Amino acid sequence: DIGDRRHEGHALGNLGIAHWYMNELDKAKAYQLQWLTIAREIHDRRDESYALGNLGILSKNIGELDEALNYYSQTLAIAEELFDPTGEANAFWNMALLYKEKSEMKQAAKLARKALKIYDQTGDHNAIMVGNALKNWRKLNKQAKPVEIV
Incomplete structure (x- = not known):
């Protein structure tokens, strides 16, 4: 615990990406879920959207297509809420x-x-x-x- 939940979330997200690149998708997903939890705790909708997007891609790569679609749908809803056209x-x-x-x-x-x-x-x-x-x-x-x- 570094005392800064937002940066802690980013660190967990980055660890997830590192495991993703090592093709350790289950570990990558676990870290992304931790980032998502923190983003929701601190009410950071943009980070929540990023974590959800990453979880969608990971779920798709693992073959969990319905779960991936759920994550993508949540990402889309947040992007619309934030008026984020690129999102x-x-x-x-x-x-x-x-x-x-x-x-x-x-x-x-x-x-x-x-x-x-x-x-x-x-x-x-x-x-x-x-x-x-x-x-x-x-x-x-x-x-x-x-x-x-x-």
């Missing part, structure tokens, strides 16, 4: 990737378009990455129809 776009993009993994291409494309539209409106350079990924979906998933980029 909204990131949540939509992560949800799109999740639906793609579930082979629900129509929903994946819908969410990806929402993300791209927000990235475009905010001038976020991630839009380039999103747009390129959308173009490649057709190649990676032959059953998918082409996705119109807005």
Whole structure:
């Protein structure tokens, strides 16, 4: 305990990311959950959103898709509450990737378009990455129809 809960939470989140890079996903998730707990204790909605987003990605990578969607939905709600368009776009993009993994291409494309539209409106350079990924979906998933980029 360092006496500063916010920084303690950040340290736990960073430990989670370190374990993530070492492919120790269960440990990574445990640290992210600790960060989430602290963020909620101190009512830091932005850190709560970051921890939830990380938990969503980790859950998806572990194969817990419903849990991941729950985390992403919470992240989206907080981003909307905070008027954080980049947070909204990131949540939509992560949800799109999740639906793609579930082979629900129509929903994946819908969410990806929402993300791209927000990235475009905010001038976020991630839009380039999103747009390129959308173009490649057709190649990676032959059953998918082409996705119109807005």
